[in-house]
Amino acid sequence: xxxxxxxxxxxxxxxxxxxxxxxxxxxxxxxxxxxxxxxxxxxxxxxxxxxxxxxxxxxxxxxxxxxxxxxxxxxxxxxxxxxxxxxxxxxxxxxxxxxxxxxxxxxxxxxxxxxxxxxxxxxxxxxxxxxxxxxxxxxxxxxxxxxxxxxxxxxxxxxxxxxxxxxxxxxxxxxxxxxxxxxxxxxxxxxxxxxxxxxxxxxxxxxxxxxxxxxxxxxxxxxxxxxxxxxxxxxxxxxxxxxxxxxxxxxxxxxxxxxxxxxxxxxxxxxxxxxxxx
Numbered sequence: 001x002x003x004x005x006x007x008x009x010x011x012x013x014x015x016x017x018x019x020x021x022x023x024x025x026x027x028x029x030x031x032x033x034x035x036x037x038x039x040x041x042x043x044x045x046x047x048x049x050x051x052x053x054x055x056x057x058x059x060x061x062x063x064x065x066x067x068x069x070x071x072x073x074x075x076x077x078x079x080x081x082x083x084x085x086x087x088x089x090x091x092x093x094x095x096x097x098x099x100x101x102x103x104x105x106x107x108x109x110x111x112x113x114x115x116x117x118x119x120x121x122x123x124x125x126x127x128x129x130x131x132x133x134x135x136x137x138x139x140x141x142x143x144x145x146x147x148x149x150x151x152x153x154x155x156x157x158x159x160x161x162x163x164x165x166x167x168x169x170x171x172x173x174x175x176x177x178x179x180x181x182x183x184x185x186x187x188x189x190x191x192x193x194x195x196x197x198x199x200x201x202x203x204x205x206x207x208x209x210x211x212x213x214x215x216x217x218x219x220x221x222x223x224x225x226x227x228x229x230x231x232x233x234x235x236x237x238x239x240x241x242x243x244x245x246x247x248x249x250x251x252x253x254x255x256x257x258x259x260x261x262x263x264x265x266x267x268x269x270x271x272x273x274x275x276x277x278x
Contacts (some may be wrong), residue, residue: 031145031171033201034072035255035263037277038063040207040231040238041088044178045069046169051143052078056167056178058092061116065092066099068262076101078142080129082120083165083180085112090120097123108152108163109133134165136193144269146170150177150195151186161206162186168199172269177221179205179212187217197221200272201265204228204247208239208256218250225274226252227263234258 034045038059045068046054053074058065080102082090094116096102105124111117124131132138136153139146151166164180177199182190183206190197197220205212208228218226226247230238244254255263261277 029268031174031267031269033169033176033265033267034068035203035227035229035257035265036063036065036068037257037262038065038092038229040234040236041092042083042180042203042207042229043068043092044203044229045072045074047074048078048143048145048171051141051145052076054079054081054142055093055096056081057083057089057180058094058096060088060091061094063092066095069096069100074100076103078103079140079147080105081165081167081178082107083178084108084160084163085110085114085117085120086160086181087114087116089180091116094119094123097127097129102127102129104130104132106132106134106149106165106167108156108160108165110156110160110163112160136195144171148195150190150193150197151182153189153193157185159183161211164205166190168196171267174201174267174269174272175199176201176203177223178203181206181212183209183211184214184217187212187214191217191220199223201225201227202247202252204239204243206238207234207236208243209236210240210242213243213246215246215249218246218252222250223247223252225265225272226250226254228254228256228258230256230258232258 032047036043041059042057043059044056161181164182202223207230
């Protein structure tokens with residue numbers, strides 16, 4: 001090897017490794033939806049071309065959700081959606097609100113008598129984020145995507161799960177329906193609302209519980225993919241066989257964080273590309 005060749009080769013290798021360690025750049029034309037493996041909980045990152053980033057829930061405090069966002073170069077959020085005030089949805093958002101600039105927080109407006117909820121409220125206040133108790137029919141345009149709130153509505157139901165914030169995201173010909181912990185009473189309400197339910201991807205309600213994903217609702221959504229977020233070996237038995245049977249009967253391919261780890265779906269507005277951790 002001629003003199004000087006080895007240092008040059010070493011420098012090239014260092015630069016190659018450094019490039020590989022950089023956060024993956026967001027395509028200017030592709031939507032990304034990350035169903036993050038946060039264990040037994042929900043935590044979703046949505047990256048909208050020309051519209052910024054948003055999250056839907058963040059798992060528990062120990063979920064590592066804020067670290068996941070940091071590794072992907074997320075520096076700010078247009079919207080953080082807290083679908084319901086339970087710890088497995090808002091716990092991880094406390095760290096997100098402390099680490100990132102968050103413009104607005106969407107929530108159901110229903111409180112919870114827990115320390116996690118109190119810490120979440122304090123974190124929202126400290127972040128100086130606008131808060132909106134969203135209701136059915138509200139819309140927001142982010143870049144090339146449209147967000148539509150399908151639930152809750154007034155008056156609220158008695159239980160927290162059926163007051164979950166349900167958001168539909170449309171990007172070109174592709175659509176996602178994020179159900180939070182919404183159960184059958186909420187599904188029946190949405191079925192009678194007249195709002196569009198048909199979606200390409202369904203994030204199954206309540207971690208794939210039998211209390212959600214009723215056959216009439218899933219039939220109306222008619223998803224190509226059904227995704228559940230649940231921890232491996234969780235004590236609740238999620239996902240339940242009844243919910244899986246319902247989405248499969250509708251023709252959906254099933255993906256779940258308990259089996260597949262983190263699931264990333266990318267779309268150009270016409271087709272989908274799916275990548276799973278496992």
